[in-house]
Amino acid sequence: MEPDKVRAPNIRDVARLAGVSYQTVSRVLNNSESIKDTTKQRVLEVIAQVGYRPNQAARALVTSRTRTIGVLTSQTAHYGPTTSLHAIEEAAREAGYLISTTSLATSDHAAIVDRLEHLMRQAVEGLVVIAPQVRVFDAIRQLEISVPLVTLDSTRRDDHRSLSVDQIAGARMATRHLIDLGHREIVHLSGPQDWIEAEARMTGFLREVDDADLTTHPPILGDWTADFGHHVGRELLRYRDFTAVFAANDQMALGLIHAFRDAGLDVPGDVSVVGFDDIPEAAHYWPPLTTVRQDFAEIGRRSVGMLLAELRGEVESSHEQVRPELIVRKSTAPPRI
Amino acid sequence: MEPDKVRAPNIRDVARLAGVSYQTVSRVLNNSESIKDTTKQRVLEVIAQVGYRPNQAARALVTSRTRTIGVLTSQTAHYGPTTSLHAIEEAAREAGYLISTTSLATSDHAAIVDRLEHLMRQAVEGLVVIAPQVRVFDAIRQLEISVPLVTLDSTRRDDHRSLSVDQIAGARMATRHLIDLGHREIVHLSGPQDWIEAEARMTGFLREVDDADLTTHPPILGDWTADFGHHVGRELLRYRDFTAVFAANDQMALGLIHAFRDAGLDVPGDVSVVGFDDIPEAAHYWPPLTTVRQDFAEIGRRSVGMLLAELRGEVESSHEQVRPELIVRKSTAPPRI
DNA sequence: ACGTGAAATGTGATCGTACACATCACACGT
DNA sequence: ACGTGTGATGTGTACGATCACATTTCACGT
Numbered sequence: 001m002e003p004d005k006v007r008a009p010n011i012r013d014v015a016r017l018a019g020v021s022y023q024t025v026s027r028v029l030n031n032s033e034s035i036k037d038t039t040k041q042r043v044l045e046v047i048a049q050v051g052y053r054p055n056q057a058a059r060a061l062v063t064s065r066t067r068t069i070g071v072l073t074s075q076t077a078h079y080g081p082t083t084s085l086h087a088i089e090e091a092a093r094e095a096g097y098l099i100s101t102t103s104l105a106t107s108d109h110a111a112i113v114d115r116l117e118h119l120m121r122q123a124v125e126g127l128v129v130i131a132p133q134v135r136v137f138d139a140i141r142q143l144e145i146s147v148p149l150v151t152l153d154s155t156r157r158d159d160h161r162s163l164s165v166d167q168i169a170g171a172r173m174a175t176r177h178l179i180d181l182g183h184r185e186i187v188h189l190s191g192p193q194d195w196i197e198a199e200a201r202m203t204g205f206l207r208e209v210d211d212a213d214l215t216t217h218p219p220i221l222g223d224w225t226a227d228f229g230h231h232v233g234r235e236l237l238r239y240r241d242f243t244a245v246f247a248a249n250d251q252m253a254l255g256l257i258h259a260f261r262d263a264g265l266d267v268p269g270d271v272s273v274v275g276f277d278d279i280p281e282a283a284h285y286w287p288p289l290t291t292v293r294q295d296f297a298e299i300g301r302r303s304v305g306m307l308l309a310e311l312r313g314e315v316e317s318s319h320e321q322v323r324p325e326l327i328v329r330k331s332t333a334p335p336r337i
Numbered sequence: 338m339e340p341d342k343v344r345a346p347n348i349r350d351v352a353r354l355a356g357v358s359y360q361t362v363s364r365v366l367n368n369s370e371s372i373k374d375t376t377k378q379r380v381l382e383v384i385a386q387v388g389y390r391p392n393q394a395a396r397a398l399v400t401s402r403t404r405t406i407g408v409l410t411s412q413t414a415h416y417g418p419t420t421s422l423h424a425i426e427e428a429a430r431e432a433g434y435l436i437s438t439t440s441l442a443t444s445d446h447a448a449i450v451d452r453l454e455h456l457m458r459q460a461v462e463g464l465v466v467i468a469p470q471v472r473v474f475d476a477i478r479q480l481e482i483s484v485p486l487v488t489l490d491s492t493r494r495d496d497h498r499s500l501s502v503d504q505i506a507g508a509r510m511a512t513r514h515l516i517d518l519g520h521r522e523i524v525h526l527s528g529p530q531d532w533i534e535a536e537a538r539m540t541g542f543l544r545e546v547d548d549a550d551l552t553t554h555p556p557i558l559g560d561w562t563a564d565f566g567h568h569v570g571r572e573l574l575r576y577r578d579f580t581a582v583f584a585a586n587d588q589m590a591l592g593l594i595h596a597f598r599d600a601g602l603d604v605p606g607d608v609s610v611v612g613f614d615d616i617p618e619a620a621h622y623w624p625p626l627t628t629v630r631q632d633f634a635e636i637g638r639r640s641v642g643m644l645l646a647e648l649r650g651e652v653e654s655s656h657e658q659v660r661p662e663l664i665v666r667k668s669t670a671p672p673r674i
Numbered sequence: 675a676c677g678t679g680a681a682a683t684g685t686g687a688t689c690g691t692a693c694a695c696a697t698c699a700c701a702c703g704t
Numbered sequence: 705a706c707g708t709g710t711g712a713t714g715t716g717t718a719c720g721a722t723c724a725c726a727t728t729t730c731a732c733g734t
Contacts, residue, residue: 010690021714026692034711051481053458057397058690061719066394075427077419086412089440098455101438102430103423121390122435144388226621251618258621281588284563284595286623347720358684363722371681395720398689 009050018046029054060123067097069307070124072115072136075103078224078249079279080296081130084152087300088128095308100124104133107194112139120145126307128152133194148310150303161310163303163320165294167197170324171204174246174274174292177326179212182334183244183272188219189232189256191248201248201276217242222252229255237263243271243335250275250282250291257285257331268333278327287330294324346387355383366391397460404434406644407461409452411468412440415561415586416616417633418468421489424637425465432645437461441470444531449476457482463644465489470531485647487640498647500640500657502631504534507661508541511583511611511629514663516549519671520581520609525556526569526593528585538585538613554579559589566592574600580608580672587612587619587628594622594668605670615664624667631661 011029015022020039027035028043046052060066069092073081089099100122102115116139119127126148129136140149140160149160178186188205191198202219209216222228229252236242237259247253253275257267267273267287275282278293299322306320348366352359357376364372365380383389397403406429410418426436437459439452453476456464463485466473477486477497486497515523525542528535539556546553559565566589573579574596584590590612594604604610604624612619615630636659643657 011692012690022691023693023715024713027713030692034713036712039712053454055398055690056458056460057394057403058719059692060394061392061398061690061721062692064719075423077416077423079414082414082419086414086440089438090412090442093439093455098459099438101426101436103426105427117390118430118435121393123390123393226618230621254618254621258623258625261623281563281591281618284567284591286595286598288595349720359721360685360723361683364683367722371683373682376682392720395689396722398691398720399722401689 008055009052010055011052014043014046014050014052017050018043064123066123066125068100068122068124069097069126069128069304070119070122071099071101071128071130072119073101073103073130074107074133075105076224078251080277080294083296084130084300084303087297088130088304091301091304095304097125097304097308107133107135109135109139112136113143116140116143116145120147126150126311128303128307134196134199135194148307150307150310152299152303161306161318163299163306164200164322165299165324166321167200167324168204168207169321170276170292170294170326171201171246172208173324173326174276174290175205175208177290177328177332178244178246178272178274179208179214181244181272181332184214184335185216185242186214186244186246187217187236187242189222189229189245189247189252190219191222191224193221198248205246222248224249224251226251226255226258228252230259232256233259234263237265244273244332245271246274246276248276250277250279250285250289253289253291253331254285257287257289268331270336272332272335274332282327283329285331290329290332291327292324293327295322298322345392346389347392348389351380351383351387351389354387355380401460403460403462405437405459405461406434406641407456407459407464408436408438409456409464409466409473410438410440411444411470412442413468413561415468415588417614417631420633421467421637421640424634425467425641428638428641432641434462434641434645444470444472446472446476449473450480453477453480453482457484463487463648465640465644468532468534471533471536472531485644487644487647489636489640498643498655500636500643501537501659502636502661503658504537504661505541505544506658507613507629507631507663508538508583509545510661510663511613511627512542512545514627514665514669515581515583515609515611516545516551518581518609518669521551521672522553522579523551523581523583524554524573524579526559526566526582526584526589527556528559528561530558535585542583559585561586561588563588563592563595565589567596569593570596571600574602581610581669582608583611583613585613587614587616587622587626590626590628590668591622594624594626605668607673609669609672611669619664620666622668627666627669628664629661630664632659635659 011025012022015025025043028040071088073085092099102118104111104115112135129151151162190202220232229247233256245256247256253273257273260267260271265271275289275291278291282289282291348359348362352362362380365377408425410422429436439455441448441452449472466488488499527539557569570593582593584593590610594610597604597608602608612626612628615628619626619628
């Protein structure tokens with residue numbers, strides 16, 4: 001009674017119904033020229049009528065092209081990586097590519113290797129690594145991955161292309177802003193040690209502090225969360241030997257401000273706080289957050305552009321940098337004298 | 338000099354090097370029983386040595402199983418959908434499935450159809466729709482999509498499985514909380530009209546208000562952003578005929594609070610504000626936000642579980658609901674008399 | 675020593691498409 | 705009338721794996 005799963009129509013079914021050879025149908029699908037317009041129409045009608053969809057697996061098998069780009073991201077719901085990911089997906093789609101995403105819950109070597117293996121089994125034609133952690137590069141080398149690779153938010157490396165917001169410059173701008181306001185004791189709340197962008201922001205901070213001949217405490221290693229920022233804020237208050245904090249992202253800055261206010265301190269009156277990223281909520285925090293804006297969507301789009309260029313065999317400049325922008329709001333002010 | 342792209346090793350290459358037939362290699366790959374342990378080891382060694390990776394396209398072609406789940410999400414960087422997505426990816430991976438994600442930048446019919454077509458061409462075995470918009474269902478019906486489907490954050494429908502946080506219950510809890518505090522004039526700032534979860538939250542709000550025999554203004558349709566919340570907050574202040582606002586998400590609540598404070602009002606002293614979602618930053622807003630928590634990761638995981646169960650042919654209950662939880666913080670208080 | 679059944683391994687066909695090449699139809703110049 | 709070039713269409717084969725079935729190996733009871 002119930003018909004067993006009817007096989008999906010294939011190219012030969014279409015051909016038969018349209019009264020042409022399967023090759024003619026194939027030509028229509030790949031819109032080759034030298035197809036008479038009338039037959040083309042006839043074939044297209046049959047395709048629409050029977051709901052034929054080309055089988056990508058068969059196509060990939062014979063062309064050995066998957067038209068797929070693999071994306072390795074970290075398993076976080078952060079605004080930046082997510083925004084970049086969506087931009088990547090959109091740019092790839094427009095170029096006729098599709099995205100296979102896989103995310104990294106932990107940063108141990110085995111997990112990274114496993115995720116990369118996973119992508120390679122998909123026979124992705126290129127790889128985008130978002131918010132890469134240092135160890136990712138070891139794994140890539142070990143697996144002898146040969147497809148084109150673009151990394152985001154990374155510092156320069158020589159063996160692959162990268163596209164990054166100039167994190168170091170951004171961190172210097174944030175730090176400079178605090179110094180220009182008159183702050184001399186500035187604390188840096190960094191991201192996790194194995195994140196390349198955390199490292200870059202820390203580097204920028206340290207360089208700027210150094211250039212201004214200031215001393216500073218060793219940066220505190222955080223985990224990007226507001227909870228952690230809150231926790232660090234409370235700890236910092238036990239010493240009170242600072243007048244400003246530069247947090248490596250907006251969420252941690254929010255947590256810091258929360259802790260400071262709970263302790264009766266005024267931001268920016270007693271302590272100035274700068275964040276990083278300019279997430280959409282930052283303008284609505286209390287006080288509105290001074291931060292460094294990066295255009296996540298832009299780097300997502302451009303990373304796909306770079307990758308596609310490499311796939312087409314065009315060799316462009318290997319390392320691109322996007323300049324971030326300092327957004328001054330209300331969370332920073334000159335130190336109280 | 339430079340060797341042309343060497344063909345990747347295939348199953349026959351492995352077989353030859355291991356001195357067995359390709360079928361034996363295939364058996365090792367699919368770890369069938371009845372393989373002598375010594376030959377199995379030999380084959381595995383060769384596989385590791387030559388870096389052989391099974392070609393998924395070929396496998397999919399013959400088995401007509403792609404082990405891929407398609408995910409349709411909206412192109413937003415919001416915490417909730419993103420968290421669910423990561424959970425889905427992880428759960429699917431653990432079950433040996435992979436995820437093909439595609440996102441919806443606009444909600445017009447053509448775009449939705451295009452994205453669904455895209456997924457169907459991938460021959461996904463199942464479909465998860467995150468944060469669905471009303472029109473998605475029309476498109477699914479039109480395309481006669483026959484693969485198992487699970488939707489998240491949706492209200493009950495009869496023709497597919499769904500898994501949802503009970504948005505209506507959550508909205509009622511939030512509203513009830515305000516009523517219990519003594520508020521009588523409550524404004525609802527809703528999400529966009531075509532989002533099912535926005536609709537559900539609005540419904541919950543209206544029902545609770547109705548049950549309490551209160552009147553209310555027609556809900557304001559927002560776009561989920563803090564910017565919009567801020568804008569609405571300013572508009573609302575022109576009337577001041579309310580003592581509390583229930584925002585359909587935390588970001589809009591943040592924007593509202595910002596606007597109120599800018600106008601010199603105290604939250605919760607002059608106006609109470611409730612959000613929805615309990616994003617990780619909500620606890621650190623000023624004041625810490627009273628909101629409704631939903632476990633996004635949990636519904637992501639469970640949606641995959643439902644989908645896989647259906648793929649295995651198990652027919653379970655079709656609609657599951659997860660209860661949200663009211664988190665009372667400092668943004669709500671009794672109205673000033 | 676030999677038949678027998680189970681375990682281990684091998685052979686042919688197949689999935690749905692694209693590519694290379696072959697063929698056909700037809701117009702056109704000489 | 706005929707060769708010829710070009711546009712339109714058809715035929716054979718390969719991609720790399722799995723499945724169904726065939727065959728070989730081998731231990732064991734009689």
